[in-house]
Amino acid sequence: MNILETKGLTKSFGGVTANSDLDINIEKGSITGLIGPNGSGKTTFINVVSGVHKATSGRVIFNGQDITNFDKHKIARAGIARTFQTIRLFERLSVLETVLVARHASFGAKIWDAVFSTPKLKMANAREEARAKELLEIVGLGKQHYHQMGNSLPYGYRRSLEIARALALEPSLLLLDEPAAGMNREEFNFLQDIILNVKQQGITILLVEHTMELVEAVVDHCVVLNYGQKLTEGPFCDCESDPRVIEAYLGKEEAEC
Amino acid sequence: MQRRKIGFLIIALLVVLYPLVIGDSYKVYIMNRSLIHAIIAMGLVTQVGFAGQISLGHAAFYGIGAYTTSLTVLKLGFPIGLGFLAAILMCVIFSVFLSVPSFKLSGFFLSLTTIAFGHIVWVIIVNWQSLTNGPLGVFGIPGLKLFGIKFNNTHYYYLLVATIALLYLFIKRITNSFIGRAFMAMRDDELAAECSGINTRNFKLLAFGISAGFAGLAGAFYAHLSGFISPESFVFAESTKFVGMAVTGGLRHLLGGIIGAPIVTFLPELFRFPGWETYYMMAATFIILMIVVFMPDGLAPLFEKGFNKIFGERDDVKGGSSE
Numbered sequence: 001m002n003i004l005e006t007k008g009l010t011k012s013f014g015g016v017t018a019n020s021d022l023d024i025n026i027e028k029g030s031i032t033g034l035i036g037p038n039g040s041g042k043t044t045f046i047n048v049v050s051g052v053h054k055a056t057s058g059r060v061i062f063n064g065q066d067i068t069n070f071d072k073h074k075i076a077r078a079g080i081a082r083t084f085q086t087i088r089l090f091e092r093l094s095v096l097e098t099v100l101v102a103r104h105a106s107f108g109a110k111i112w113d114a115v116f117s118t119p120k121l122k123m124a125n126a127r128e129e130a131r132a133k134e135l136l137e138i139v140g141l142g143k144q145h146y147h148q149m150g151n152s153l154p155y156g157y158r159r160s161l162e163i164a165r166a167l168a169l170e171p172s173l174l175l176l177d178e179p180a181a182g183m184n185r186e187e188f189n190f191l192q193d194i195i196l197n198v199k200q201q202g203i204t205i206l207l208v209e210h211t212m213e214l215v216e217a218v219v220d221h222c223v224v225l226n227y228g229q230k231l232t233e234g235p236f237c238d239c240e241s242d243p244r245v246i247e248a249y250l251g252k253e254e255a256e257c
Numbered sequence: 258m259q260r261r262k263i264g265f266l267i268i269a270l271l272v273v274l275y276p277l278v279i280g281d282s283y284k285v286y287i288m289n290r291s292l293i294h295a296i297i298a299m300g301l302v303t304q305v306g307f308a309g310q311i312s313l314g315h316a317a318f319y320g321i322g323a324y325t326t327s328l329t330v331l332k333l334g335f336p337i338g339l340g341f342l343a344a345i346l347m348c349v350i351f352s353v354f355l356s357v358p359s360f361k362l363s364g365f366f367l368s369l370t371t372i373a374f375g376h377i378v379w380v381i382i383v384n385w386q387s388l389t390n391g392p393l394g395v396f397g398i399p400g401l402k403l404f405g406i407k408f409n410n411t412h413y414y415y416l417l418v419a420t421i422a423l424l425y426l427f428i429k430r431i432t433n434s435f436i437g438r439a440f441m442a443m444r445d446d447e448l449a450a451e452c453s454g455i456n457t458r459n460f461k462l463l464a465f466g467i468s469a470g471f472a473g474l475a476g477a478f479y480a481h482l483s484g485f486i487s488p489e490s491f492v493f494a495e496s497t498k499f500v501g502m503a504v505t506g507g508l509r510h511l512l513g514g515i516i517g518a519p520i521v522t523f524l525p526e527l528f529r530f531p532g533w534e535t536y537y538m539m540a541a542t543f544i545i546l547m548i549v550v551f552m553p554d555g556l557a558p559l560f561e562k563g564f565n566k567i568f569g570e571r572d573d574v575k576g577g578s579s580e
Contacts, residue, residue, distance in 0.1 A: 050452060072451035082452055090445035092509075093438070100435070101442040102453035107435045111463070114434035115427060121434065128435075169454055 003028040003173055003204045004049070004080075009058035011041075011048050018044040020228040021058070026173070031195070031205045033215040033236065036225035037249050042208040043085055045225070046175045049206075050082045051075040062173070077105055081171035083162045085178045085208075089150035095161055096146040099132040102168035106131075132168060139164045139194055156187030163194060173204045180211040192217055212240070224248070264568025272418060276411040285410040289482055291522035292417040293475045296424060298502040298514030300471030303428050305500070306508035307437060308464035309444025310359050311368045314375030315499050318348045318469045320382055320491030322476025327395045327486060328388065337401060341477045348473030349466045351378075356465035360458050363447070375496050382488045394487025398480050413482055420478075421515060424471065429511055431467070440464060472499075505548055507555025516557050521545060 004026040011019040018041045026032045034042050047053040049060055051072040060068045067075055081102075090098055106128060113121040136145070139160035145153065150161050159179055166174055176195070180188055188211070195218050199205060209215050215222065215236060222239045224231040226248040232239055239245055276285045297315055304310050325347040326340035335343065358370045382389050389395065401408040401416070408416070431437055442450040443457050451457055480486050498521065506517020524544060528537035548556065 052448065052452070071456070072448075073454050073456045076452055076454040084449070088446050088449040090442050090449065092445055093441055097438055097441075101438050101450065101455065104435055104439055105454050109435065111431070111436060114436050115430050117430055124435075165453055 001028050002026060003063060004206075005061040006045075006049070007059045007061065009045070009048060009060060010056045011044055011053055012056050018228050019048060022225075022228075022230055024223055024230065024233075026204060026206055027221065028172075028204055029199075029202060030220040031199055031207055031218050033219035033222040034206060034208045034225065035210070035212075035215060035222060035239070036231070039227075040225040040248075041228040042225055043177055044228075046082060046177050046206070046208060049075075050080055050175060076102075076169055076171075079169070079172040080175065081166035081169040081173070082175040083159075083166055083177055083179060085181070087158050087162055089158060089161060089165075091149075091151055093150060094147045095136065095141060095150055095153070096129070096132055098150045098161060099135055099164050099168045100128060102165045103128040103132060106170075132164075135164045135167050136161075138167065138197060140190060156183055156190065159183070159187070159191065160194065163198075167198065167203075171203060173206065174198060175206045175208075177208050178210060179207070180209055180214045188214070216240075260568045264564060273415075276414050282410050285414055286482075287522065287526075288519070289410060289413050289417055290479070291519045292414070292421060293478050293482070294499060294502055294522065295421060295515050295518035296417075296475040296478070297468075297472045297499045298506065298518050299421070299424055299428060300468030300514070301499055301503040302506075302508060302511065302513045303432065303440075303471075304464045304468035305503065306510070306513065307432050307444065308440040308460060309363075309447075310356075310461055310464050311364065312355075312371045312465075312468065313368045313493075313496050313500060314355065314371035314373075314378075315468070315472050316491045316493065316495035317375040317378035318351065318472035319476040319479070319495065319499075320378060320486075320488070321348050321351055322473030323480040323486045323491070324382065324389060324395070324476075325473070326477040327398045327480045330399065331395065331397070337399065337481060340481075341474065344473045344477035345470045346473075348469040348476075352465040352469030353462065355469070356461045359461045359465065372493060372496070375491075375493055379488060379491055379493070382491065389488075392488055394485060395480075396485055398484050398486065400484060401481055413478075417478065420474070425511065425515065428467070432511065436460075436463070501545065501549075505545055505555055507557030510555060510557035510561075512557040512560065513555055516560055517555065520556065 002025045006022050006024045009019055009022040010017065022045065034045065036042055044053065048055050051070055054069045059066055062078060062080060067078060070078070090101065093101065107124045109121045109124050141157060141160055141164065145157070150158065153161060163179070180191055183191060192214060195205065195207070207215065207219060219236055221233065222236045223233040224239050224245050231244055231248060232242050275288070279285060297319060301312065301315060304312060322344035326337070326344040329335040329343045330337055330340040355371060355374050359367055362370055383392055401413070432440065439450065439455045439460050442453065442455060443460050447457055479490070502517035502521045503514050504517070505521055506515065507513035525537050525541035528540040552559065
C-alpha cells in the first residue's frame with residue numbers, strides 16, 4: 001500500500017522546470033531513497049510535498065487524500081513532517097521548547113487556559129513535556145541538553161534536534177533532506193541508527209541524500225531523478241549499476257581513448 | 258525566598274508612595290501619560306518582541322481607541338466603562354485589517370505597511386470633520402468617576418498601575434505558555450514553524466489583536482485623563498516613540514514596556530538645564546540611541562540583574578565570604 005503518491009507532479013520556477021511530471025509512489029513502512037545529481041529536483045520535490053512550494057500541476061495524494069497545495073501547517077498536522085537541507089532551528093528557543101513547538105496541536109488547550117492557567121493546561125504541559133523528552137531520548141539528546149539553546153548544540157545534535165521536532169508531529173511520513181550532509185563518522189553512524197529506529201516505529205521515510213553509504217545501508221527502494229525527471233527506480237543495487245544513473249552523476253565515458 | 262519578597266515589597270511600596278512623595282500634581286500627570294504609553298509599549302513587546310511582527314503604526318490604534326471612547330460617550334451617551342470596551346473592541350477589529358498584509362509581508366515591507374496604515378487613520382481623523390471635528394479635536398470628554406468622586410491625577414495613577422499589573426499578568430501567562438512558544442517560533446523561523454504545524458496566520462492575528470487592544474485601552478485612558486484629544490497626538494512620530502520605548506526597555510523582555518516608557522518620558526526632563534532648553538531633547542535622544550546601540554536587549558535585563566544581585570539568594574556569596 002502506498003502512503004504517498006504523486007501523479008504528474010510538476011513544478012516550474014519561471015522557465016526552469018525543477019520537477020517534471022513526476023509519478024513517485026512511496027510504500028507504507030518503507031524507507032525510500034530519492035537520489036540524483038545536484039539540481040535534479042530532489043529538494044523541490046520535498047518542498048512541494050510539504051507545501052513549501054505550490055505545485056504548478058499534478059497531484060499529491062497522501063493516505064488516499066488529495067493534499068496538493070494545502071497550507072504547510074495542515075500538511076504537517078496531517079502527518080507529513082520534514083527536516084531542512086540547511087538546519088532551521090529557532091534561534092532563541094531551548095532544545096525542549098523547540099520540540100514542544102511541534103507538539104502545539106496536541107495541547108488541546110485554548111488561549112483562556114493560558115490566561116487563567118487552568119488545570120487543563122497544567123496537565124497538558126506535563127503530558128507534552130514528557131512526550132518531548134521521550135522524543136529527545138530517541139535522537140540521543142539527554143537531560144543536560146534540555147535547556148540549552150538549540151543553535152548552541154554541536155552540528156550533529158542540531159540535526160538530531162530537527163528530527164526530534166519533526167517526530168513531535170507524530171508523523172506517518174518523514175521527509176529527510178540530506179540529513180547526513182557535513183557529518184563526521186561518529187555522527188553519521190548515530191544518524192543511521194536513528195533512521196532505522198524511526199522506521200521500526202512504523203514511520204515511513206523519504207530520504208534525500210548524497211552520501212551513498214547511508215542510502216545503501218538504509219533504503220528499501222530507490223528513485224533516481226535527473227533534470228527534474230524520474231530516471232529510474234528500483235532496489236539500490238540496481239540503480240547504482242544502471243549506466244544511465246552513472247552517466248547522470250559522472251557524465252559519459254569518453255569513447256575510445 | 259525571603260530576600261526576594263522584601264525586594265518586591267520595596268518596589269511595590271515605591272510605586273504606591275510615588276504620587277504621595279512627589280506631591281506635584283503635574284508630575285503625577287506626566288507619570289500617568291508615561292504609564293499610558295507603557296501599556297502600548299507592553300503590547301508592542303508582545304507583538305514585535307515575541308511574535309516578531311513589526312508595527313510602526315500603533316499611534317493609529319491609540320487614536321482609534323481615544324476617538325471611539327470619546328465619541329461613543331459624547332455622542333451616543335455610553336457610560337464610560339462601555340466606552341472603554343468599545344475602544345478596545347474597535348481596535349481589535351481594525352487590527353484584523355492590519356494583520357492581513359502580515360500574512361504575506363515581513364520586516365521592512367511590513368513596517369512600511371504599518372506606517373501607511375497609521376497615516377491613513379490619521380488622515381481620516383483629520384478629514385472626517387463631521388465625526389471627529391477635524392484638526393480642532395474633541396473637547397469636554399468627561400473624566401472618570403467612582404462613587405461620585407471625580408478622579409484626580411493620583412486616582413488615575415493608581416488605576417493605571419493596577420491595570421498595568423493585570424496586563425502584565427496577562428502577557429506573562431500568554432508568552433510563557435504554548436501560545437508564546439508558537440509566537441517565538443514564528444518570530445525565529447516562520448517556515449520552520451509552519452512546517453511544525455503552527456498556523457502562523459492565527460498567531461499573527463492574535464499578536465496584532467493583543468497589541469491593538471492594549472493601544473486602544475491606552476487611547477481610552479488618554480482621552481478621559483486629558484479631557485481633550487486632537488489628531489496631533491496620533492501622528493507617525495508617536496508610533497516611533499512607542500517602539501522606541503519598547504526597545505529602550507527591552508523588546509524581548511516582559512518588563513520592557515513598563516521600564517522603557519517612564520525612562521523615555523522622564524529622561525529629557527533631566528536635561529532641562531537653564532539656557533539648554535533648545536537642546537535637552539537632543540541630549541536625551543542621544544542617550545536613548547546609545548542605550549539601543551550598546552544594549553540591544555534594553556534596560557529590563559539590566560534591571561532584573563540588579564534586582565537579583567541585591568535581593569537574590571546569596572547562599573553562594575555567604576559561603577565564599579565565611580571562608
